[in-house]
Amino acid sequence: MDQSAPSAVSPGTLEVVPLGGLGEFGMNMMAMSWDDTTILIDAGVMFPDPDQLGVDLIIPDLSYVDARRPHVKALVLTHGHEDHIGAVPHVMPLFDGPVYGTAMTLALVEPKLEEHALASDDRLKVVKPRDVVTIGPFTLEFIRVTHSMPDCVALAITTPVGLIVHTGDFKIDQTPLDGEHFDLHRFAELGRLGVLALFADSTNIDRKGFTGPEIEVIDAFEELFTSTSGKLVVATFSSSIYRMQILVDLAVQFDRRVAFVGRSMVKNAEIAQRLGFLHVPSCVQIRESDVPGFASQDVLCITTGSQGEPQAALPRISIDDRRFVRLGPDDTVVFSARAIPGNEKAIARTMSHVARRGADVVTDSIKHVHVSGHGSAEELKLVLSLVRPRYFVPIHGEYRQLSQHARVAERVMAGVEPKLQVLLAENGDIIQFDRRGGRIAEKAPAGRVLIDLTRIGEVGDEVLRDRRHLAADGVIIAVVAINRQTGALVGDPELVSRGFVVAESDAGAMFRDAAALVAECIAGSSVEERTDQGLMTEKLRGELRRFFKKRSGRRPLVLPILMEI
């Protein structure tokens, strides 16, 4: 970590430093400091592009947090999505204080701490909307917002220089499934009291109008429950608890059993039921292994894999590689999620595999089976109108969304005195507020840290790779040519290494064995796996990593490059 980071804030100054999520989607994180107190807001991850070979997860550069280490007093979480809580296990070891979040949010954090062998002990502090918590000079209030999952909050933070409002992620769902409404009244009161600065979600600033409520998808699913004569398989995000509830309710109505399929789907369904956010009548839920015991028309599977992720449930099901769930011509597979940019090709491949099984594929372009969790332009304007801040900092988006949100804000607040000031900040910008006003001052260190994680492995078997130190274990590149039609290996796999040092006598044999392993792995895969670059790259990567770890005790970065010919 960079030790030159500033560790002191200017006296009489509130310093807010976005560490992720401003200039990109994902990895949301922010630090807020006054004197010798720093609080952190959210600690999210980002998922890599397909061309970021060998990277599993991306977290914010924590140098700034490290430099403020003795002063960090708390971590505050707005909700339980990965882009807000995924990096919590990496941040918690850097300070001693509590982690605040709602019950659902913290319940999703807990298993992450277990995976990292971190004691959650008594640091996790459950809060409810309208609760107030004091941390040094800061007084935090949690405010109910609606989003695509339950138990989400915005933050109102009273600081020595004024009131800061941070929306978290939100839309304004006026008919929420759980009856827990967006707290418009509190936002209005805060606006009346006077808000120094609003930090607001920019994700859907490009969409006109109002994002629909979650229950809008019910009509389309009713049609699908009516028309499907075989299994109904719905892929969605495993955090979409409302979507799950809608599907479970329809399953009860149409007399189907429900199986949650995929690790995170099973886990989250369990957590949500335990906390009372998801209600599944006991006779309705079945295990994945029970699926073959029921007639197809009596089954609903709710699965992971809506993004075509090679290891997730639906992509495996789509190539007949999941023991208990098979697809046939009477089945319908629904993609009830948006495509995260970069995943379009993997999703299209999964859909084609499903079509090959003869099953019907339903997407949002065919029926209204997905609704966004982020507010559109009119909702974002509404929050601005209610809060009437003096300063506005758009957050959560690429630069274009942030600058578009800034334009919209200026239009909404035109004519209001004093004139709204927009601070168009990016990650690492030090935003200062003091008696004279607000401004973007110098830069704090910010950036990305890439994480390379072996999924199948012991607890905590994870490498936090600062790529500056990549040379420590080196890189192994496996160039593999595959026949596009048959998936057969063409020629011999070529293994190239750099910075991967082993005793000279071993190297030749090790690389020959690795090449043989590649050939074996390809021969042992089905044609559909072999001709799906995403799946095969992932499989080879896992095999080679295990091989090199076992043979050399080292953990080189393994990059299989598949060439279809």
Added chain:
Amino acid sequence: MDQSAPSAVSPGTLEVVPLGGLGEFGMNMMAMSWDDTTILIDAGVMFPDPDQLGVDLIIPDLSYVDARRPHVKALVLTHGHEDHIGAVPHVMPLFDGPVYGTAMTLALVEPKLEEHALASDDRLKVVKPRDVVTIGPFTLEFIRVTHSMPDCVALAITTPVGLIVHTGDFKIDQTPLDGEHFDLHRFAELGRLGVLALFADSTNIDRKGFTGPEIEVIDAFEELFTSTSGKLVVATFSSSIYRMQILVDLAVQFDRRVAFVGRSMVKNAEIAQRLGFLHVPSCVQIRESDVPGFASQDVLCITTGSQGEPQAALPRISIDDRRFVRLGPDDTVVFSARAIPGNEKAIARTMSHVARRGADVVTDSIKHVHVSGHGSAEELKLVLSLVRPRYFVPIHGEYRQLSQHARVAERVMAGVEPKLQVLLAENGDIIQFDRRGGRIAEKAPAGRVLIDLTRIGEVGDEVLRDRRHLAADGVIIAVVAINRQTGALVGDPELVSRGFVVAESDAGAMFRDAAALVAECIAGSSVEERTDQGLMTEKLRGELRRFFKKRSGRRPLVLPILMEI
């Protein structure tokens, strides 16, 4: 090429072999054979995924054409899009006969032949809709269809076993800008005469309803011409001649000058004007170099780069790297094209660069500035209803689109006797039609050939790489770590080679110089270039290829792997 390919067709049998476009988008091509006559329909390219490092273009495997070489009598083109004509220069050397196409189509083929130093001499034969051409046992008729560019045709091919209809790409534009209507009447007549098999475009089968006409975008652009106080910059496909005409007409109306910006945009505008498909009053058109001489509010630029391609005009403009066109706060940049799957990230990066210049970004999600060139479900059904074929072969799409089109066709033709037979074929399937009917028989060789082309280089400086023979020149992988904020190089570039053989004494110095070249190239780039992975990868690739070619006389595959840290 594989010499074991079948070179003879069964007697009394029509054999149709799709060589590209069935099971994928792009690279459309088909061979149709009877006895010792083969005709080819279209010869398209496909563009690589961002993760297909080192590949510029993809063309169909031509082994089958090669095996039928003496029998190939003609190539017939449906229209001038790259995914239908891009591989013409690779196919023409394989046979001696004519290439048929409309005036616009062949005008777009000509410069390709020049680039490949191929004589176009008298092989290019211009045809018009309703023209009839006889090639051995085949009689071909060209039928007008509407699409996103002018002068597109479908084919009606009379064969010894019956009539085959191939739609090419189409939508049914009922108010075409040039008054040239989709020839519904001829499709109806063919249906009445009796059609053995219909091969039809499946691209937009997922979209409900009817695709709108091209002129639908006029309203949105009128608003933009009215509201933009600075330059108006519109990125679109360089083949979208109708879109250009709409923009030029509005420019005349709103008193702006028009500059075509980007190599292919300038070239296609010139061709379209020469052939009378595009009308630009002489006082309205200006050159790119004239742009700085006019006030911003008097200029419209129509540019390439709607897909965020690193070398195209708009992405360069967006980082202030194009001499005559600069963006400022009063300007508006319009993305008037769909995102081709796989390009979403590059497009988003370009948009953010534009936003940083302060210009407004307008996309299809904000205003209706793009309309598809492919028919939606109702148009596809209409063609089925008119043609009433006995056999149906969905073409142009991934497997999912093809199978969805098959379902729709069965529904449209339900109750019609004899029952419609769907042949759900993929690339390489040999589709046979004889007196007993139609079926998918065995497999012909089919696949992809990757093309690695040095853009900056002498005429014909292009490598058609069969990756089986990659070892001939080897692979060089440059692993470069870049600071995400500053774009500065972190550590030394690591160069790894495989199968790239040079005299031992040279190798060390050559690799040291190459590493120095990488460092120099990064130091000499702007921060925005350096932090844009797509741009920087492309730039390093070009530099390293030229370097290794010059120093070694060899042409290794160069893969820069950029890691942002």
